[in-house]
Amino acid sequence: MKSEFKAKFISHLLKRQDNEGFTLIELLVVIIIIGILSAIALPSFLNQASKAKQSEAKNYVGAVQRAQQSYRIEKASFAPNVTTLEIGIPTQTDNYTYGMRASKDTTTFLATTIDPTALKGFSSGVVVLTTGQTSAISCQTKDTQSVSTGPAAPVFSTSTGASCTGTNMENMK
Numbered sequence: 001m002k003s004e005f006k007a008k009f010i011s012h013l014l015k016r017q018d019n020e021g022f023t024l025i026e027l028l029v030v031i032i033i034i035g036i037l038s039a040i041a042l043p044s045f046l047n048q049a050s051k052a053k054q055s056e057a058k059n060y061v062g063a064v065q066r067a068q069q070s071y072r073i074e075k076a077s078f079a080p081n082v083t084t085l086e087i088g089i090p091t092q093t094d095n096y097t098y099g100m101r102a103s104k105d106t107t108t109f110l111a112t113t114i115d116p117t118a119l120k121g122f123s124s125g126v127v128v129l130t131t132g133q134t135s136a137i138s139c140q141t142k143d144t145q146s147v148s149t150g151p152a153a154p155v156f157s158t159s160t161g162a163s164c165t166g167t168n169m170e171n172m173k
Contacts, residue, residue: 050118050119053095053118053119054095054119054120054122054140056093056095056096057095057096057111057113057119057120057121057122058122058138058140060089060096060098060109060111061109061111061122061123061124061138062124062138063087063089064082064085064087064089064100064109064124065109065124065126065136065138067079067085067087068085068102068107068109068126069126069134069136071084071085072126072128072134077102077103077104078102078103078104078105078106078107078126079100079102079107080100080102081100081102082098082100082109092114094114095113095114095115095119096111096112096113096114096119096122097111097112097114098110098111098112099112104128105127105128106125106126106127106128107125107126107127108123108124108125109123109124109125110122110123111123120140120141120142120143121140121141122138122139122140122141123138123139123140124136124137124138124139125137
């Protein structure tokens with residue numbers, strides 16, 4: 001009986017080797033699952049890439065705002081351009097074009113998107129109040145539209161407005 005058992009076991013192993021592999025249904029199920037997972041993950045990944053690009057502009061806008069306030073403490077006026085601030089911010093990168101308007105009592109720094117359909121625009125401003133204090137504000141567009149670079153204060157070319165935060169600085173004469 002032992003030899004009969006061995007023969008059945010060997011024949012079973014040989015039959016099993018013929019059945020190795022995946023069926024077409026199993027392969028289709030795996031492909032569908034991978035497609036669903038990638039459809040869920042791809043928009044999230046692209047959103048994170050846009051946020052990373054926009055953080056460049058947020059950092060530059062904040063840096064210029066703080067540098068202008070420091071410059072005003074030392075010189076009693078705002079710096080006329082980014083180069084004068086000596087903080088190493090370029091005027092253009094792959095994602096944004098940067099520009100500044102400054103006078104004795106006000107300054108505006110704009111981060112205008114190169115591709116307005118992909119990224120949000122950013123802006124900051126510092127103004128000297130009648131009390132001698134400075135007030136600073138930073139804004140970003142709510143949707144992916146570019147920031148206007150006209151001669152007035154920052155104007156966003158979006159119908160939904162902008163999201164802004166501001167601070168008052170004590171006696172920055």
